[in-house]
Amino acid sequence: MGGNGKHRWIISFSRASSLSLRSKKGPREPPKEFICPISGSMMSDPVIVSSGQTYERVSVQVCKDLGFCPPLETGPPLDFTAVIPNLALKSAISSWCESTGAVHPPPPDYMSVEKLVRRKIPYDGEASSGTIRVSERELLKCVAENYPPVIRTQAVSELAQRVGDRFCSGSSSEESVIVAETPLSLKKRPCCYSSSSSSSEFFDFETLNPTQTLSPNAEPNPEEEELVLKLRSRDVFEQEKAVSSLRNISKTRPASRAALCTSRLLSALKPLLVSRYISVQVDATASVVNLSLEASNKTKIVRAGTVPYLIDLLKGGFSESQGHAAGALFSLALEDENKMAIGALGALQPLLHALRSESQQTQQDSALALYHLTLMNINRVKLVMLNAIPTLLEMVRSGNLASRVLLILCNLAACAEGRTxxxxxxGIEILIELLREGEGKGLKSTIENCISALFTLSQGNFRFRSLLKEANGVEVLKDVKKQGSQRAKDKAKRMLEMMSEREDRLRGRSLEWDLFLESEELRQSQ
Known part of the structure; x- marks a missing residue:
């Protein structure tokens, strides 16, 4: 105590001794609430899911990607729709690690968590409940085995004009749906699929007889055998006859699509998708569109490795083929099992670029393909990382495909990265401006989709209120509440109520603060 430093040295030595003793004993076992029920390890980034439980963020993402919902013994079923960071628990874990000398847990490895989750998925040939999605890695591996490298040697030219009877001009009427609802009458057919021939083309996929698909032990289909031989021929004229015949059969005889869509035929058809001859390339791509209209064929076509060829066509195929490629990707994206694979194989960037195509057909099918792909969160995040939102907002502002692009924006606003x-x-300023224009022109679908996008942006976002006020959007919402459709009215009403609640809350806090200051002044004066 006298300044010679001896006593301070003793204290320092005793602290070092206590630390060394604690390190020998090792850190205590973490509390149960710090452990993720899915991964079984201490959480690095805990999040609260919609149903109220807390899990590691990576664990939630893995379960969402695999389409798996862990069963609970009691309480409501799990809901992974949205996640909120559990900052209180994260702080508690950090404090516990510091106090016990334990190392703060690093973020878990995605692959290791995926292995753990897969062990928990019930499997007995078929999923016991729900649909089990395969991971991107497995889909890529499966597709890679069926997709040899393509060497392009041709100079790609543009077709000046399409043959009118092969295509429909696209729907001129605007859709009147909002996010999370399948839009348009084109929900099962891309624009490039002609509806000008026989009425048999309007085929009901839900009433298909599943026995139409050939089993491995079934006798060979003579028609399919003949087509495969011609498709594999080195004679270009034989190839032209084969793809023309396949296109015609798959278009006019819907019942034959399932029987023709075999691995042998798809394997023979794929190289012709990037043929140097226009007629071969166009008819081959149109055949893929027609075959994909059969619900049971969609997964087969993707697993056969056809998607990379379609992406190549979008990037550098003939103009007519690009339209068919966009239509095929849209049709394939209708199947939930295909969404992850198509996004993982790199279709998002070419589809985004195709939105500015000179062909209206290509624009429309590309927009609908992106809409359906972004129903899956992993594709939303990828599209946001491609810096797609400024491009899409600019398209909305210019009026180019505004109503359909708004559907994509609604999906992107459902993820945190997209909202930010x-x-x-x-985005709010552009949407409010579009709402004003839509009211003046009476564009019902544009108004509904704008309101849907704004409503999605408003969820759990503190910046929304101030940005909406800056854009003078409150008055616009009031007008929509009075004159819009029922859907638009409901969403506008809920946003206005939310704005009012927040203002009341802020006024209450301001009043509490004023009362506190007055009481302090009174206490000091007394």
Missing amino acids: MMLDSH
């Missing part, structure tokens, strides 16, 4: 980028890119 939309707010940073003046």
Whole structure:
């Protein structure tokens, strides 16, 4: 105590001794609430899911990607729709690690968590409940085995004009649906599929007889055998006859699509998708569109490795083939099992670029393909990372495919990354401006989709209120509440109520603060 430093040295030595003793004993076992029920390890980034439980963020993402919902003994079923960071628990874990000398847990490895989750998925040939999605890695591996490298040697030219009877001009009427609802009458057929021939083309996929698909032990289909031989011929004229015949059969005889869509035929058809001859390339791509209209064929076509060829066509195929490629990707994206694979194989960027195609057909099918792909969160995040939102907002502002692009924006606003980028890119200002124009022109679908996008942006976002006020959007919402459709009215009403509740809450806090200051002044004066 006298300044010679001896006593301070003793204290320092005793602290070091206590630390060394604690390190020998090792850290205590973490509390149960710090452990993720899925991964079984201490959480690094705990999040609260919609149903109220807390899990590691990576564990939630793995379960969502695999389409698996862990069973609970009691309580409501799990809901992974949205996640909120559990900051209180994260802080508690950090404090516990510091106090016990334990190492703060690093973020878990995605692959290791995926292995754990897969062990928990019930499997007895078929999923016991729900649909089990395969991971991107497995889908890529499966597709890679069926997709040899393509060497392009041709100079790609543009067709000046399409043959009118092969295509429909696209729907001129605007859709009147909102996010999370399948839009348009084109929900099962891309624009490039002609509806000008026989009435048999309007085929009801839900009433298909599943026995139409050939089993491995079934006798060979003579028609399919003949087509495969011609498709594999080195004679270009034989190839032209084969793809023309396949296109015609798959278009006019819907019942034959399932029987023709075999691995042998798809294997023979794939190289012709990138043929140097226009007629071969166009008819081959149109055949893929027609075959994909059969619900049971969609997964077969993707697993056969056809998607990379379609992506190549979008990037550098003939103009007519690009339209068919966009239509095929849209048709394939209707199947939930295909969404992850198509996004993982790199279709998002070419589809985004195809939105600016000179062909209206290509634009429409590309927009609908992106809409259906972004129903899956992993594709939303990928599209946001491609900096797609400023491009899409600019298209909305210019009026190019505004109603359909708004559907894509609604999906992107459902993820945290998308909401942030939309707010940073003046999304609210653009949407409010479009609402004003839509009211003046009476565009019902544009108004509904704008309101849907704004409503999605408003969920759990503190910046929304101030940005909406800056854009003078409150008055616009009031007008929509009075004159819009029932859907638009409901959403506008809920947003206005939310704005009012927040203002009341802020006024209450301001009043509490004023009362506190007055009481302090009174206490000091006394």
